[in-house]
Amino acid sequence: MPNQxxxxxxxxxxxxxxxxxxxxxxxxxLISCNVAAQVQQGAELLGQMASSVRALDYQGxxxxxHAGRIxxxxxxxxxxxxxxxxxxxLNGPRNxxxxxxxxxxxxxxxxxxxxxxxxxxxGLLPLVPEAATSRLDDHYTIRLAGSDRVAGYAADIVEVxxxxxxxxxxxxxxxxxxxxLLRSVVTDQGKRQIEQFMFVSLDIxxxxxxxxxxPRQRELLTTTAAPADEVNLRGPPAWSAHSPPAxxxxxxxxxxxxxxxxxxxxxxxxxxxxxxxxxxxxxSTPDLPVTLANxxxxxxxxFSKDSWRFTVLGDVPAATVTAIAESLKANAxxxxxx
Numbered sequence: 001m002p003n004q005x006x007x008x009x010x011x012x013x014x015x016x017x018x019x020x021x022x023x024x025x026x027x028x029x030l031i032s033c034n035v036a037a038q039v040q041q042g043a044e045l046l047g048q049m050a051s052s053v054r055a056l057d058y059q060g061x062x063x064x065x066h067a068g069r070i071x072x073x074x075x076x077x078x079x080x081x082x083x084x085x086x087x088x089x090l091n092g093p094r095n096x097x098x099x100x101x102x103x104x105x106x107x108x109x110x111x112x113x114x115x116x117x118x119x120x121x122x123g124l125l126p127l128v129p130e131a132a133t134s135r136l137d138d139h140y141t142i143r144l145a146g147s148d149r150v151a152g153y154a155a156d157i158v159e160v161x162x163x164x165x166x167x168x169x170x171x172x173x174x175x176x177x178x179x180x181l182l183r184s185v186v187t188d189q190g191k192r193q194i195e196q197f198m199f200v201s202l203d204i205x206x207x208x209x210x211x212x213x214x215p216r217q218r219e220l221l222t223t224t225a226a227p228a229d230e231v232n233l234r235g236p237p238a239w240s241a242h243s244p245p246a247x248x249x250x251x252x253x254x255x256x257x258x259x260x261x262x263x264x265x266x267x268x269x270x271x272x273x274x275x276x277x278x279x280x281x282x283x284s285t286p287d288l289p290v291t292l293a294n295x296x297x298x299x300x301x302x303f304s305k306d307s308w309r310f311t312v313l314g315d316v317p318a319a320t321v322t323a324i325a326e327s328l329k330a331n332a333x334x335x336x337x338x
Contacts, residue, residue, distance in 0.1 A: 045158050046142075058075075059074075060200075061201045061202075063198055064197040065197070071089060075088075085099040105215055138163075142161075144159075145157040157173055171187065183196070183198040236331055240266065241277070244323065251267045253265075263280050273320075277328065278310070282304065290304075291303075301321040312325040
């Protein structure tokens with residue numbers, strides 16, 4: 001007759017194994033649910049951030065570390081249907097940038113000014129990633145990374161980490177109530193910091209005075225930028241990247257209204273980062289050798305091919321602009337003239 005205590009131990013052992021297996025399965029499911037919830041919440045926070053940067057009134061001072069230097073800046077922002085914004089340098093040469101809707105005025109230290117029209121919809125704050133427009137979790141790991149305090153405001157930290165070497169990572173501090181971006185750090189795949197900005201003083205909800213939003217050169221108040229001269233292509237583009245990095249697809253194809261046939265401006269995006277491709281005739285652009293230039297997060301790849309000049313640039317790693325540039329080919333359906 002079997003020993004009863006031994007049988008009880010065996011039964012308890014089997015029960016314990018089943019219990020542990022069930023607990024492990026439940027724990028795995030719980031972790032998966034938590035990860036999925038963090039990804040969804042992180043993506044929602046990115047959308048809220050992009051909206052708050054455009055819609056809110058605020059003013060403050062910030063530090064911007066980039067390209068081996070540190071700049072201190074003052075920003076005034078009035079949100080609404082027609083945004084107004086002014087960014088002033090507080091150290092080094094006195095430069096300022098004023099945005100009134102799509103009109104942008106850049107004033108240099110020597111008082112020379114450049115006025116142009118911007119259709120990108122991007123504001124003047126540096127290192128603000130685009131609003132997420134598609135699923136990001138295939139190419140980024142998104143997670144909530146705790147809380148902090150920036151410029152006196154409580155903030156949630158969101159990490160957006162690249163899964164490959166074709167995109168940067170972001171560590172973003174979002175104000176808890178408004179989701180305004182208070183600090184941004186751009187990192188490479190190894191989490192090494194490339195650039196960052198951070199508010200050191202900030203008044204959220206404070207509407208700037210009218211005088212805070214106008215250039216120091218009052219005569220520029222009546223200057224209007226020339227209308228944007230880019231128009232959508234009527235047909236397929238003459239050129240396209242046939243094998244861009246995974247996740248990057250063409251989001252727009254435009255050209256200058258006065259450009260020659262075949263010239264175009266293409267935009268590729270993975271839903272967060274974007275790359276511009278400019279194609280120009282060699283008749284209007286000098287022939288230059290292949291170059292790869294870098295300034296902080298910005299990489300620029302230029303080359304010539306078949307009497308055309310190509311410039312590929314974006315706030316993405318050098319590998320990304322190189323891969324897109326090297327995969328550019330003429331499309332048979334819309335072949336450019338020789």
